[in-house]
Amino acid sequence: HGTAVINDKGHLMIGGVSTIDMVKQYGTPLYVYDTALIRERARGFKETFQELGVKAEVAYASKAFSSIAIFQLMKEEGLSLDVVSGGELYTALKAEFPSERIHFNGNNKSRDELLMAVKNNIGCIVVDNFHELRLISGITGEMKQHVKVLLRVTPGIEAHTHDYILTGQEDSKFGFDLQNGQAEEAMKQSLESEYIDLLGLHCHIGSQIFETTGFNLAAKKIIEKVAEWKSAYGFIPRVINLGGGFGIRYTQEDDPIPPGQYVKEMINAVKGETARFGLEMPEIWIEPGRSLVGDAGTSLYTIGSSKEVPNIRKYLAVDGGMSDNIRPALYSAKYEAVIANKAGADPQETVSIAGKCCESGDMLIWDLPLPESEAGDILAVFCTGAYGYSMANNYNRIPRPPVVFTENGKSKLVIRRETYDDLITLDQLLT
Ligand code: LLP
Numbered sequence: 001h002g003t004a005v006i007n008d009k010g011h012l013m014i015g016g017v018s019t020i021d022m023v024k025q026y027g028t029p030l031y032v033y034d035t036a037l038i039r040e041r042a043r044g045f046k047e048t049f050q051e052l053g054v055k056a057e058v059a060y061a062s063k064a065f066s067s068i069a070i071f072q073l074m075k076e077e078g079l080s081l082d083v084v085s086g087g088e089l090y091t092a093l094k095a096e097f098p099s100e101r102i103h104f105n106g107n108n109k110s111r112d113e114l115l116m117a118v119k120n121n122i123g124c125i126v127v128d129n130f131h132e133l134r135l136i137s138g139i140t141g142e143m144k145q146h147v148k149v150l151l152r153v154t155p156g157i158e159a160h161t162h163d164y165i166l167t168g169q170e171d172s173k174f175g176f177d178l179q180n181g182q183a184e185e186a187m188k189q190s191l192e193s194e195y196i197d198l199l200g201l202h203c204h205i206g207s208q209i210f211e212t213t214g215f216n217l218a219a220k221k222i223i224e225k226v227a228e229w230k231s232a233y234g235f236i237p238r239v240i241n242l243g244g245g246f247g248i249r250y251t252q253e254d255d256p257i258p259p260g261q262y263v264k265e266m267i268n269a270v271k272g273e274t275a276r277f278g279l280e281m282p283e284i285w286i287e288p289g290r291s292l293v294g295d296a297g298t299s300l301y302t303i304g305s306s307k308e309v310p311n312i313r314k315y316l317a318v319d320g321g322m323s324d325n326i327r328p329a330l331y332s333a334k335y336e337a338v339i340a341n342k343a344g345a346d347p348q349e350t351v352s353i354a355g356k357c358c359e360s361g362d363m364l365i366w367d368l369p370l371p372e373s374e375a376g377d378i379l380a381v382f383c384t385g386a387y388g389y390s391m392a393n394n395y396n397r398i399p400r401p402p403v404v405f406t407e408n409g410k411s412k413l414v415i416r417r418e419t420y421d422d423l424i425t426l427d428q429l430l431t
Pocket of ligand 1 (some may be wrong): 208
């Protein structure tokens with residue numbers, strides 16, 4: 001997994017640092033990122049566009065993991081940033097992320113959030129619906145300030161993925177329908193609005209997608225519409241944003257294609273279609289989240305209690321669970337893990353990893369082959385870098401774990417552990 005290796009003590013290393021040393025220093029549960037791997041992924045996307053000579057913006061979908069440090073890293077790598085709330089935008093501004101490289105997505109942005117975006121001159125707002133279009137028209141009119149927008153459209157593609165995270169199909173809460181005239185109407189309204197500068201179109205067809213077909217089809221449908229609109233309205237989009245959603249390998253069962261391949265194929269699809277209609281090649285923007293940070297993150301836990309259910313199963317419990325990784329409970333997501341202090345040892349038994357939350361659904365991994373283990377051993381769960389910390393919560397008033405970045409044999413705390421005092425800071429006394 002990732003760039004994880006094993007040292008001569010049989011301990012798992014991440015970014016050149018022993019996980020066992022980090023556990024001693026920072027405690028468990030702990031999220032550890034290999035930042036060299038994140039940089040490699042970021043550069044990979046950018047280089048693919050460069051090789052193919054296509055103007056692009058690669059925006060990191062910050063919902064996958066947002067914090068000041070990761071935004072600083074993405075800034076260093078020259079990426080743009082996709083935010084979906086005032087909170088993510090605030091964090092990006094605090095990280096001094098260049099505002100012209102911030103894109104704002106979301107299906108129900110509030111007036112305050114939009115005002116914040118316009119005031120801070122962000123790069124573009126991805127407009128999702130007519131209500132938002134009216135709000136932006138109003139705000140920019142009052143401020144006499146221009147704002148660039150993309151219109152999010154639903155091209156009617158069903159990406160092959162988990163139901164909860166399907167967003168590109170027709171019956172979706174997101175975006176303007178491309179086929180029934182909504183998107184066309186939104187385009188007309190944007191062109192008429194004095195301070196709205198319509199850059200182009202956006203779509204996002206889903207997440208953890210393992211095939212390129214959906215992206216290619218979406219691109220094709222969008223270009224077909226664009227060609228229709230060109231002859232009718234003279235509008236030519238400068239930008240087509242094809243969203244994120246590139247799948248990663250959580251377990252051996254997953255079979256993703258290399259990230260660059262998605263990009264190459266979607267570019268070819270757009271090139272082919274634009275050539276067919278005699279249109280100029282637009283800039284292609286993407287906004288990957290999971291594929292930038294997912295496999296760069298590992299969660300470390302301490303093993304505590306265990307329970308045998310004779311002839312059925314052995315449970316091993318760790319000091320975290322659905323409070324720091326809700327994905328198994330929410331999506332039946334699968335993970336692989338090793339014992340970090342016995343990383344080279346062969347598996348000897350099959351166990352199921354339970355969290356410490358008070359509910360039966362709090363299981364992290366079912367039927368995991370592991371070497372013999374005892375209380376105090378460290379469990380490393382791989383591929384928790386996306387939608388792990390960002391979906392962490394305080395269920396059962398469990399403090400959220402800290403986050404550590406590793407690179408070149410050094411570790412650095414980038415989010416500290418929540419304390420019990422943090423947990424009660426918002427509480428007000430009854431009397
Ligand atoms: N752009 C838009 C408009 C999105 O809605 C998303 C993800 C992305 C980009 C980034 O997608 P990615 O490259 O990370 O797949 N919590 C779920 C995933 C929800 C994804 C929501 N939107 C999970 O843990 O699997």
